[in-house]
Amino acid sequence: MSEITKAILEARESGGCAFVPYIMAGDGGLGRLKEDLLFLQEAGATAVELGIPFSDPAADGPVIQEAGLRALAAGTTLKAVIEEVKVIRDDVHIPIIFMTYLNPVLSYGMAGFANDCQEAGIAGVIVPDVPFEESEPLEDCLRMNGIDLIRLIPLSAPEERIRKIAEAAEGFIYAVTVDGITGVRDSFGGTTDSRLEQLKEMATIPVLAGFGISAPDQVRDFGRTADGVIVGSAIVDALHREDRELIKELISSAKNIAVAAE
Amino acid sequence: MVNTKEKNIYQAPDKAGRFGEYGGRFVPETLMPALLELETAYRDAKEDPKFVEKLDHYLKDYVGRENPLYFAERLTEAAGGAKVYLKREDLNHTGAHKINNAIGQALLAKRMGKTKIIAETGAGQHGVATATACALLDMECLVFMGKEDIRRQELNVFRMELLGASVVSVDQGSGTLKDAVNEALRYWVANVSDTHYVIGSALGPHPFPEIVRDFQRVIGVETRHQILEKEGRLPDAVVACVGGGSNSIGMFHPFVDDTEVALYGVEAAGSGIETGKHAAALTGGRPGALHGAFMYLLQDEAGQINEAHSISAGLDYPGAGPEHSHFRDTGRVTYTSVTDEQALEALKMLSRKEGILPALESSHAVHYAVELASGMSSDEIVVICLSGRGDKDVMTVRDALKGGNGHV
Numbered sequence A: 001m002s003e004i005t006k007a008i009l010e011a012r013e014s015g016g017c018a019f020v021p022y023i024m025a026g027d028g029g030l031g032r033l034k035e036d037l038l039f040l041q042e043a044g045a046t047a048v049e050l051g052i053p054f055s056d057p058a059a060d061g062p063v064i065q066e067a068g069l070r071a072l073a074a075g076t077t078l079k080a081v082i083e084e085v086k087v088i089r090d091d092v093h094i095p096i097i098f099m100t101y102l103n104p105v106l107s108y109g110m111a112g113f114a115n116d117c118q119e120a121g122i123a124g125v126i127v128p129d130v131p132f133e134e135s136e137p138l139e140d141c142l143r144m145n146g147i148d149l150i151r152l153i154p155l156s157a158p159e160e161r162i163r164k165i166a167e168a169a170e171g172f173i174y175a176v177t178v179d180g181i182t183g184v185r186d187s188f189g190g191t192t193d194s195r196l197e198q199l200k201e202m203a204t205i206p207v208l209a210g211f212g213i214s215a216p217d218q219v220r221d222f223g224r225t226a227d228g229v230i231v232g233s234a235i236v237d238a239l240h241r242e243d244r245e246l247i248k249e250l251i252s253s254a255k256n257i258a259v260a261a262e
Numbered sequence B: 001m002v003n004t005k006e007k008n009i010y011q012a013p014d015k016a017g018r019f020g021e022y023g024g025r026f027v028p029e030t031l032m033p034a035l036l037e038l039e040t041a042y043r044d045a046k047e048d049p050k051f052v053e054k055l056d057h058y059l060k061d062y063v064g065r066e067n068p069l070y071f072a073e074r075l076t077e078a079a080g081g082a083k084v085y086l087k088r089e090d091l092n093h094t095g096a097h098k099i100n101n102a103i104g105q106a107l108l109a110k111r112m113g114k115t116k117i118i119a120e121t122g123a124g125q126h127g128v129a130t131a132t133a134c135a136l137l138d139m140e141c142l143v144f145m146g147k148e149d150i151r152r153q154e155l156n157v158f159r160m161e162l163l164g165a166s167v168v169s170v171d172q173g174s175g176t177l178k179d180a181v182n183e184a185l186r187y188w189v190a191n192v193s194d195t196h197y198v199i200g201s202a203l204g205p206h207p208f209p210e211i212v213r214d215f216q217r218v219i220g221v222e223t224r225h226q227i228l229e230k231e232g233r234l235p236d237a238v239v240a241c242v243g244g245g246s247n248s249i250g251m252f253h254p255f256v257d258d259t260e261v262a263l264y265g266v267e268a269a270g271s272g273i274e275t276g277k278h279a280a281a282l283t284g285g286r287p288g289a290l291h292g293a294f295m296y297l298l299q300d301e302a303g304q305i306n307e308a309h310s311i312s313a314g315l316d317y318p319g320a321g322p323e324h325s326h327f328r329d330t331g332r333v334t335y336t337s338v339t340d341e342q343a344l345e346a347l348k349m350l351s352r353k354e355g356i357l358p359a360l361e362s363s364h365a366v367h368y369a370v371e372l373a374s375g376m377s378s379d380e381i382v383v384i385c386l387s388g389r390g391d392k393d394v395m396t397v398r399d400a401l402k403g404g405n406g407h408v
C-alpha cells in the first residue's frame, strides 16, 4: 500500500481524521524547512504538502501567491528544495508530498525530477495545472519511481468525470471543495457535503478535502465525511506570522472526530 | 469564418489540442468541464449557418470588413525593392484586428448562454475590443488589467468604462499582462458556470488557440483573394508582428499550404535580444507551460517566467502561442525580431510616406518588411499585416522621442 494511504488510514483508525498542512518551501529561506517540518510532525500532522514556488501561480489565492514570491526572492528553486529534503529526510517520518506547477518540472526534466524525488524520499506529487487529460507522461515517470500522482477532483465536476479520475487516483483523492483558488473561506456551497459523500462512496482510496478550509470547526465538519483535510493558506499565514499555537490548534482539531460526532 | 472554401492540407490542432508537441490543456481540473463544453459549442456554432451569417453580418456592417489591401506606393519607393502592400486592419472599428476575435467569441459565449464576459488586457486594445463587443451584445464585461498598465494606459481604462465595462486592477506579481491573465484565470475558475473568458490572443488552453485563429483567419482569407485580384498571383512574402500571435496566425493560416509564399513573424526585441530586455519568446526563449499551453516562453533556468520588455504594450508578453511554436520548429514560418528603436523609426517612416500612423506593434512588422523588400526585386510582392492604428501610442511615442527635444 502507498505510504500516504497508509498514514491516512492510521489517522482515521485512531479516531480522528488525517490532517495535511501545506507550507511553501523557501518562505523565510530554505534554512528553516527542517525546523518547520519537525514542528508539524511533532504537532501531529499526518503528512506535509510542500509547495514549490512559481512565478505565475494561477491556481492560488493571495496568501500562497505572496509566500511564493517571498520564497522566490529568497532564491528558492525546485532543485534546492529536493537537495534540502534529501538532507533532512531521515528526521522526518511523515510522508512529504510536493505541490508544484508544471513548468518548473518541465524545466528540471520530468524523468530526472521523478528520479530525484524518489531519492529524496518524496511520497507523492500534486500538479495543479495538469488535468486528467494531460497526466499520462507525468504519471508514468512517477510510477516508475514508486511515487503517487495525487489527483484533484472538483466536487462540482460532472459525475462521469469524477468517476474516471477517481479510478485513476493514487495515494488519496484531493477533493476540491470550492470552485476557485486556494485561500481562506467562511462558507462552502450548499451541496458540498452530499457531493463529498458521493465521492467517498465511489472511492477505493482515502478522500481528503481541501481549498478554503481554515478554521478548527471547518476541519471537524469536513473530517466527519472526508478521511482528512488539507489546510493551506491558514497554515502558510500562521507560519509567516510565527503563530504556532494556531497551527497546533488546527491540527488537534482533527483528532477525536469520531467521538465528537457521537 | 468568412469563406473557408479553400482546401487545407495542413490540419491542426489534433483532438488533444496539439500543434505538433505544442498546445494542450494545462489548466486546473475545475476548468476542464468548461473547456470541453466550449469545444463542443464551438464545433456546433461553426457548422450553424445562422451563427456564421450573424458573425459575417457584424464583421461587414459593424467592424467595416472587408478592409482594403492597399498598395503602398511611396513606401515601396522608399524601400527600393519589392512592391509593398498593407492589409488595413487598422481601419477596423476600434482600430485593430482584436475586434474580429472579440465579436466572434462574445457571440459564441452568448449562444452558450453565458451572461458574463471576462478578458485580460495589456495596453487596453483587447480590453476595448471586448468591452465594445459586450456593449453591442448587451453582456456584462469585466476586464483584468495590471496595475502598472492601468497607470500607463489611463485613457484606455476610461474608454472601457465609457463602454460599460468594469476594469479590475491586478496588483499581483509585476502588475502587467501576464499577471492580468493569471488573475483572469483565477476569476474564471471561481465563476466558470456563468462566465466566458475571451482570451485576447492565439494563446491559452485548447480550444482557445484554434478559436482565436479561426476568428482571425478572415485577415488572411481576404488578403489572399485581394492580392489575386490585384496582382493575379500570390505574394512572395507575408509579414506580421507576433505578440501572443493572433493577427499573425490569422494572416498566415490561409497561406500555410502555399509553400511559395514565405511567411515572417516579427517579435519585439525591446532593447535588443542580447540585453535580455525583450519579448521575443520564439527567437530568445525555450518551450514550457504557461497559461494553459505548452509553447515557447521567456523563462530562467529553473522554469520561472521572466518579464517581457517592449515599447509596445501589445507585444509585451513572455510567450508565443502554440501554433507559432510549432511553425518555428517546422520552419514553415521564419521568426525574427525588431528593436524598440527600429519600430519607432518604422512608425515615423510610414506616417511620413503614406500618412498612416501604425500601432507600435504593427511598426515592428513594417520595419522588417521594408528591410526585406529592399533586398528583393521590383517584380516581387510583400504584404504587411498592419494590425492596428497608432493613435493609442501617440503619448508613448512622444515620451520615447523626448530623448531629443520632444520633436520628431
Ligand SMILES: Cc1ncc(COP(=O)(O)O)c(C=O)c1O
Residues within 6 Å of the ligand: B096, B097, B098, B123, B125, B126, B200, B201, B202, B241, B242, B243, B244, B245, B246, B247, B248, B313, B314, B315, B359, B361, B362, B387, B388, B389
Ligand atoms: C495593434 C496590435 N497588433 C498586434 C498585437 C499583438 O497581439 P497578437 O500577436 O495577438 O496579434 C496587439 C496586441 O494588443 C495589437 O494591439
